[in-house]
Amino acid sequence: MSRRLRRFRRKALSALLALSATLLLGTPARAATGEADGARAAFPAHFTAPYVGLWDPPGSLAAAGAAAGLRYFTLGFAISDGSCHPALDGMPTEALPDWLAAVSRLRAAGGDVIVSFGGGGRELALDCATVDSLKAAYRSVVDTFALTRIDLDIEGSTLEDQQANDRRNEALAELRQEYGAAGHDLAVQYTLPVNPWGLSPDSLALLRSAQAHHLDVDVVNIMTMNYGDELDMGAAATAAAAGLHSQLAQIWPEKSAERLWAMEGNTPMIGVNGGGQEVFSTDDASRLAAFAAEQGIRLLSFWSIGRDKACAVEGTRSETCSGTTQSPYAFSRILGP
Numbered sequence: 182m183s184r185r186l187r188r189f190r191r192k193a194l195s196a197l198l199a200l201s202a203t204l205l206l207g208t209p210a211r212a213a214t215g216e217a218d219g220a221r222a223a224f225p226a227h228f229t230a231p232y233v234g235l236w237d238p239p240g241s242l243a244a245a246g247a248a249a250g251l252r253y254f255t256l257g258f259a260i261s262d263g264s265c266h267p268a269l270d271g272m273p274t275e276a277l278p279d280w281l282a283a284v285s286r287l288r289a290a291g292g293d294v295i296v297s298f299g300g301g302g303r304e305l306a307l308d309c310a311t312v313d314s315l316k317a318a319y320r321s322v323v324d325t326f327a328l329t330r331i332d333l334d335i336e337g338s339t340l341e342d343q344q345a346n347d348r349r350n351e352a353l354a355e356l357r358q359e360y361g362a363a364g365h366d367l368a369v370q371y372t373l374p375v376n377p378w379g380l381s382p383d384s385l386a387l388l389r390s391a392q393a394h395h396l397d398v399d400v401v402n403i404m405t406m407n408y409g410d411e412l413d414m415g416a417a418a419t420a421a422a423a424g425l426h427s428q429l430a431q432i433w434p435e436k437s438a439e440r441l442w443a444m445e446g447n448t449p450m451i452g453v454n455g456g457g458q459e460v461f462s463t464d465d466a467s468r469l470a471a472f473a474a475e476q477g478i479r480l481l482s483f484w485s486i487g488r489d490k491a492c493a494v495e496g497t498r499s500e501t502c503s504g505t506t507q508s509p510y511a512f513s514r515i516l517g518p
Contacts, residue, residue, distance in 0.1 A: 223329065223366065223368075224253065224293065224329070224330055224368070226443070226479065227473075227474075227477070227478070227479055227480075228252075228253050228479070228480060228481075228518075229251060229253060229480070229481045229482065229513075229516055229517045229518060230253040230254055230255045230294075230295055230480060230481075230482050231245070231251065231254060231255065231482050231483045231484075231485060231486050231489075231512075231513065231516070232254075232255045232256075232257050232297070232448075232482060232483070232484050232485040232486065233245075233254050233255070233256055233257070233485065233486045233487070234257060234270075234271060234485060234487060235256055235257065235258070235269050235270055235271055235272040235280070236270070236271030236272060237486070237487050239276065239279045239280045239282070239283035240283065241486055241487065242254055242283050242284070242286075242287050242292075242294075243283065243286065243287070245486050245489075245510065245513055246287070246290070246292065248509065248510040248513065249510040249513035249514045249517050250514075250517055250518055251292075251513055251517050251518070252287070252290070252291055252292030252293070252518070253292055253293055253294070253295070254287075254292075254294050254295070254486070255294070255295045255296075255297050255332060255482055256280075256294050256295065256296050256297065256326075257270065257296075257297040257300045257301075257334070258270045258297050258298065258299060258300035258301060258302055258334065259296050259297070259298045259305075259322045260298070260299065260300070260301075260302030260303050260304065260305070261302070261303040261304065261305045261307060261308045261309075261318075263303070263308065264308055265305065265308050265309035265310070265314045265315070265318055266318060267298075267305060267318050267319075267321055267322050268302075270300070270301065270302050277325075281325075281326070284326060284327075293329065293330070294326065294328070295328070295330045295331060295332050295370075296322055296323075296326055296328055296331055296332070297331075297332035297333070297334045297372065298319070298322070298331065298332065298333050298334065299333055299334040299335055299336070299339060300334040300336075303339075304333070304334075304335060304339050304345070304349075305318045305319065306339075306342075306345040306346070306348050306349035306352070307339060307342065307345050309348070309352075311348075312348055312351050312352045312355065313352075315348060315349065315352040316352045316355060316356050316359075319331070319352065319353070319356055320356065323356075323360075323367065328367070329365070329366055329367060329368065330367070330368040330369075330370065330399070331367065331368075331369060331370070332370050332371070332372050332402070333349065333353075333369070333370070333371050333372065334372040335349075335371065335372070335373060335387060336373065336374045336404075340373070340374070340381075340383045340384060340387065341383055343386065343390070346386070346387045346390050347390050347394065350387075350390050350391045350393075350394040350396045351394045351396075353369050353391075353396050354391075354394045354395050354396040354397075357369060357396070357397065368399040368400075369396065369397070369398060369399060370398065370399050370400035370401070370402055370446065370480070371387070371388070371391070371398060371400070371401050371402065372402040372403075372404060372446070372448065373387070373401065373402070373403060373404065374403075374404050375403035375404060375405060375421045375424075375425065376408070376421065376424075377408060377412065377417040377420050377421050377424075378420065378421070378424045379421060379424025379425050379427065379428050380403070380424075380425060380428055385428060385432070388401065388429075388432050389432060392432055392433070398444070399444070400444055400445065400446045400479055400480050401425065401429065401444055401445060401446065402445075402446025402447070402448055402480055402482065403421055403422065403425055403445070403446065403447060403448065404448050404449075404450075404484075405417060405418035405421050405422075405447055405448065405449045405469075406448070406449050406450035406454050406455075406459075406461070406484065407450060407454045407455035407456075407459065408454075408459060409455065409456060409459075410458070410459070411458040411459060412459060413465075414449065414454070414459055414460065414461040414462070414465045415461070415462075415464065415465030415466075415468040415469055416468075418447060418449055418461075418465065418468075418469045418472075419468065419469060419472045421447075422445055422447055422472070422473075422476070422478065425445060426438070426441055426442060426445065426476075429441045429444060429445075439477060442476045442477040442478055442479075443477050443478075443479050444479065445476075445478045445479060445480070446478070446479060446480030446481070446482060447469060447473060447478055447480070447481055447482070448481075448482040448483060448484065449461045449465070449466070449469065449483050449484075450483065450484045451466070451483045451484065451485075451488055451489060451503050451505075451512045452488060452502070452503025452504045452505040452507075453496060453497065453498040453499075453503065453504030453505060454498075455498075457496070457498055460504070460505055461505075462505050462506075463505070463506075463507050463511050463512065463515060466483075466511075466512050466515040466516050467515055469481070469516070470515055470516055481516045482516075483512055483516055485500075486513070487500065487501060488500065488501065488502055488503050489503065489507075489509065489510050489511065489512050489513050490502050490503065490507070490509045490510070491503060491504075491505070491506060491507050491508075491509075492504045
């Protein structure tokens, strides 16, 4: 999910997406996923969508669903291939049909996916010089996965690029309008780094740019993780959410307090975080889940499904286990529906 996560294993970047899924699958994207525009219900008022790496096996969706009742997932990440073309981070080219089939099965069972752009790779707005070219790049991913919701995970130096932020917000606003005119709703959410007291000035500038470009931001999802200090991680997650609420009220003063809570998402890194001294435990997850339910926070997520099990040695920092005491899928059940 960015430089903050420092992946321990990461497969080679691959799987350039063609601007038409026909080139990859021999069928139109929406036919490939078994969905037509407007055919699916919108995401519910409150939902949990943990991250699944596109380098993980497609069966991760079904396994988490069977073990913890999860129906919604965030797939990470769609990134730039170094030019104005999207790539899927770590996914072998031959795995795309299997992923699309897994998504189709999930939808048939009443679930859905979000695809997150950016994260640990280069976000498309940095390499697409025009609004139209950026729209085309986003559209290729939306159409390939037949998406009704996308996430923009913007952090690090990308967050500091105001020209890219403005171009992205303009492109997304136009893309939503174009899909809407065709009868297909596309929700847009931002995932941003956060301090225990709220967003940084760069993140606030990005959201103000979204407002100025008339982009309807459905959710502002904060990454309540990797603060670089030994903290009570459950308390830090709820404090950051409270700080965000006050900041959103300054940007959208016309929205009620209830509506602003419903614009929030909260994404901790389960178990051992960055430096090793921060640990988000199952008790912290229970506190966050209770707070989210009380306030009406729309989205809960976490990094990641692949880590939702204990390590052989407690305290281990790994991309394949949490490093804290837990049963398999314990965080999924606590933070889930």
